[in-house]
Amino acid sequence: MKKILLILLIIPFFIFATDKQNLSDQEIKEKIIGKWNMYEFFDQANIITFHDNGTVSFKVYICDNNAKKALYNGEYIHQYKIENGAIYVGQLSIKDGFVQKLKVKSIDSSALRLIYDMPGYPSDKEEVNYLNTTNKDTLPFCKYNKENPFRIKVDNQKLQADLNLVQDKIIESFKKMIPKDLDEYTVLQDVYKNNNELFFKLSLKKVSKDGFNNEILRAFLKVSAVNKYCNMDSTLKILQQLKMIFPDGASYIYSVEDEKPFVVHVDDSSCQK
Missing domain, CATH: 2.40.128.360 (Lipocalin)
Known part of the structure; x- marks a missing residue:
């Protein structure tokens, strides 16, 4: 995974x-x-x-x-x-x-x-x-x-207005490709924002309800998100820019069937100083 x-x-x-x-x-x-x-x-x-x-x-x-x-x-x-x-x-x-x-x-x-x-x-x-x-x-x-x-x-209001335009363009690009299989386990179902935070709505495949509620799986999802966000180990420009464009971070909303979604939020405060 x-x-x-x-x-x-x-x-x-x-x-x-x-x-x-x-x-x-x-x-x-x-x-x-x-x-x-x-x-x-x-x-x-x-x-x-x-x-x-x-x-x-x-x-x-x-x-x-x-x-x-x-x-x-x-x-x-x-x-x-x-x-x-x-x-x-x-x-x-x-x-x-x-x-x-x-x-x-x-x-x-x-x-x-x-x-x-x-x-x-x-x-x-x-x-x-x-x-x-x-x-x-x-x-x-x-x-x-x-x-x-x-x-x-x-003029912070103007800066925020300009930022909204860039954010909306990025979300529009994401929406053109959904639903999207990210790998054999994960499907990207929707992308949206709230203020300056980006949200990814994802569904998991090949995972049972019991497995979805397993503490080990949830710990893995959280640690992986924080590790990737904080280590900044990619050179893909489109990904590098997202953190600046959405300064309030990102939330990943995982779901399996009708189970209550599991949400992982990451931002700069998630990283050790």
Whole structure:
């Protein structure tokens, strides 16, 4: 039953391409080394640190402006390299991985402004701002934080509207192929969404009612989903993109005949930090 699940994956891999600045690769590296606070963008206010050994760390914070809190959501460490005026950050050893591209609008010793260059994506042409906070003890730059130096407002309603369009297109593509045998045990019956969560409705074949209620089978379904989602071990771009497009994760709804469905939900919180 190795192929029993259709799994969401993403390769966290970024490109920052220089724009309007004739900087050498060495000059770019010298300018980005250090810690940078990102102004809240789509409910996140991350803190990233470029090191001179070719690694970069991402501390992810989710902004809860109503409660005036920044919720820590883990730290991720990747490699980066600079070639021909572009900064590559991510799992560099993975061929043909998912790539985000951001043009550098401006960069100096204190501030960094990037523009998404991702046609067809909700964040395309959106601006992301960073402040150099090297050697400073700073809080995440959520909107409620008065220390936040940026005054540019992100239209989250527009971003969500654009995201809905992309989500609907993906679901429409899935619906064209259902019902679909995923393997000898699993049939994909329906795909739909609720807010930013993706749902897969699946029926199991060659599984009895007793077998369906077996704790071992259910544990296998859950562990497999979490393992695939968190390890990000695929290079298929369509799968890599789903996790970004459905940020609230995915739920797999398994059923056998008239038995009560078994639901497995996975999202970033399912992964060990």
